[in-house]
Amino acid sequence: MLSVKERLNILPQKGKLEVIGLRSERRGEVISVEKTEAIEGLGLKGDHRTKNKKVDARAKRQVTLIQEEHLPVVRSVTGVDALEPQQLRRNLVVSGINLLALKDRTFSIGEVLLEGTGPCHPCNRMEEALGPGGLNAMRGHGGITARILKGGTLNVGDEVMLETPGQTQK
Secondary structure, three states: OOOOHHHOOOOOOEEEEEEEEEOOOOOOEEEOOOOEEEEEEEEEEEOOOOOOOOOOOOOOOOOEEEHHHHHHHHHHOHHHHHHOOHHOOOOOOEEEOOOHHHHEEEEEOOOOOEEEEEEOOOOOOOHHHHHHOOHHHOOOOOEEEEEEOOOEEEEEEEEEEEEOOOOOOO
16 A cells, blocks of 8 residues: 555646746736747746846746645635636646646756745735735645756746656657
């Protein structure tokens, strides 16, 4: 019988990268792109987090991810008529895989290798984006943060999957 720890390394579902969002400046508008470069130890090319920064392999918030399946829940709780992923200010929107299962794990999106580093807690900007109660609506739905272990090109439509121990990267 497998232990819980062993079972956490089993995630047969594969997800899909749905949206790539970049902000050229802090507090700037999130712009959707079809592809970008993930820079090892830094972040996404074109995002404000990579400007004038040095590579820091230890930085935990190089990329932010949110699960597409959570968007209808946030919309419902806030009562907004329409909710675009860009309003939630995350870099990557993925579907088909439980993001919390990737926390503290190594996973790939296309050719890029990442490590889930923790929850991506919502900030006060959610009140601006979603109206009163936006911060509370996002609690538990904020996604995760990750660091880039191996850079490469990210494309909308790329497969998202857990890298199991001993598995070789594509």
